[in-house]
Amino acid sequence: MLNVYTDTKFIEKHPKGEKFPLIYALLFDERNEFMEVKNYYQLVDSIEEAAVAFLPFSWNYYLNQNLRAEAEHFIDECHKKNLKVLTYISGDQGVTPTRKDVYVFRNSGYKSKKLEHQISFPAFFKDPLVHYINKEDHQVRVKETKPVIGFVGQATPNLLKAAKDIGLIVYRNLKFHLGKTRLEPQQWFAAPFMRFKYLKRLEKHKDIKTNIIYRERYRAGVRTNRSADKTTYEFYENINDSDYIFNLRGAGNFSVRFYQTLAMGRIPVLIDTDCLLPLEGIIDWTQHCIRIPQGKEHEMEQRLLEFHQNLTQEKFEEIQKANRKLWEDYLTLVSFFTRIHDLLKDVNYK
Known part of the structure; x- marks a missing residue:
């Protein structure tokens, strides 16, 4: 079980923000479609309990809403606790993320321009x-x-x-x-x-x-x-x-x-x-x-x-x-x- 931390209060303030895919499985799985994920990840309330943290929304959302400072403050707080921070880029074109040390999930982009900690992930859809x-x-x-x-x-x-x-x-x-x-x-x-x-x-x-x-x-x-x-x-x-x-x-x-x-x-x-x-x-x-x-x-x-x-x-x-x-x-x-x-x-x- 991996303890993960995110800013749930920020999610409450911005309910329409474009969310990190893992958020759906941990917080918004009303039909219990993603129950198995909870056997591997546990969302914790305190940063002190966490092994990994992730920004709740895509970088696109933070930049478009002029919330980059809030996102980077969250990253800094996590780094103080020696936590890796997972982030997400959405959309066809994508945006340039922070220069801070983060892991970036995205399903577009170019292999020759891959960031140091970039993780490619698939498109998700109904079976x-x-x-x-x-x-x-x-x-x-x-x-x-x-x-x-x-x-x-x-x-x-x-x-x-x-x-x-x-x-x-x-x-x-x-x-x-x-x-x-x-x-x-x-x-x-x-x-x-x-x-x-x-x-x-x-x-x-x-x-x-x-x-x-x-x-x-x-x-x-x-x-x-x-x-x-x-x-x-x-x-x-x-x-x-x-x-x-x-x-x-x-x-x-x-x-x-x-x-x-x-x-x-x-x-x-x-x-x-x-x-x-x-x-x-x-x-x-x-x-x-x-x-x-x-x-x-x-x-x-x-x-x-x-x-x-x-x-x-x-x-x-x-x-x-x-x-x-x-x-x-x-x-x-x-x-x-x-x-x-x-x-x-x-x-x-x-």
């Missing part, structure tokens, strides 16, 4: 096999001669939109360098245009079978919960009916689809744009996905085909089952924070 796909409809797929690669999402050849996307990135980067925004600079990247480009290449390859639904806008532009549910069902049905799923970053340098693919027991094909994946020192990601390195995108089709052709039916089934189990055991909110529990005791963990 698709509980909420969207009936388990009896979810079967381990049989290996066909041609790999079946699926995708549902925003992908468009619209050059005007691509120019606009890049223009907005340039504009935000300039604002950062002028001190007008806290959002970190991003690589110039028009994600929907690049997705369209790669997907069309896959469609043209005679030895690859594709299962692709193009969207002009995110979630097909839906605005109601009912419509959002419909597109989510379609999204997971597409994954269910595919062997592999194409993954390329969005506005931020990470892909929620990557984790959703694993949760469905399918195999991600990840265009690696200098990505940070969780627990890279623990998980051998080469056993769970096809990772196309930056600069090797032209080898995408060849790598997919070689990977698929080298699999026996037994190994193909084994990877599907292993990917689902990986998500269950390491990448849900509960499993990730139970796995990270022991690592937090190691001051040298990075």
Whole structure:
């Protein structure tokens, strides 16, 4: 059991603040969805009782609300007690955290720009096999001669939109360098245009079978919960009916689809744009996905085909089952924070 401390009074003053994910499990778990976390972490009232402390809200919230001084005062008080402090960066672009010695959790960012104590964590979402796909409809797929690669999402050849996307990135980067925004600079990247480009290449390859639904806008532009549910069902049905799923970053340098693919027991094909994946020192990601390195995108089709052709039916089934189990055991909110529990005791963990 790890005793953890946070500023609960600050949470009461700011009930709408964007909370550290562990907060939900320890303080706001009304449906008892995250009970297992409490077997590993105990929230204590006194800083003297704690082994680790964490800021209750994201850095984005502290900076946007001009509360940085309060956040850094909390860090200083914890450091006086020799406590490690865990912090959280949210959003696609992210913000630059304090220069004080803290551990930073985030699911976006660039591997080449990784902070000394940065911990990559996965996107958290509902179990698709509980909420969207009936388990009896979810079967381990049989290996066909041609790999079946699926995708549902925003992908468009619209050059005007691509120019606009890049223009907005340039504009935000300039604002950062002028001190007008806290959002970190991003690589110039028009994600929907690049997705369209790669997907069309896959469609043209005679030895690859594709299962692709193009969207002009995110979630097909839906605005109601009912419509959002419909597109989510379609999204997971597409994954269910595919062997592999194409993954390329969005506005931020990470892909929620990557984790959703694993949760469905399918195999991600990840265009690696200098990505940070969780627990890279623990998980051998080469056993769970096809990772196309930056600069090797032209080898995408060849790598997919070689990977698929080298699999026996037994190994193909084994990877599907292993990917689902990986998500269950390491990448849900509960499993990730139970796995990270022991690592937090190691001051040298990075």
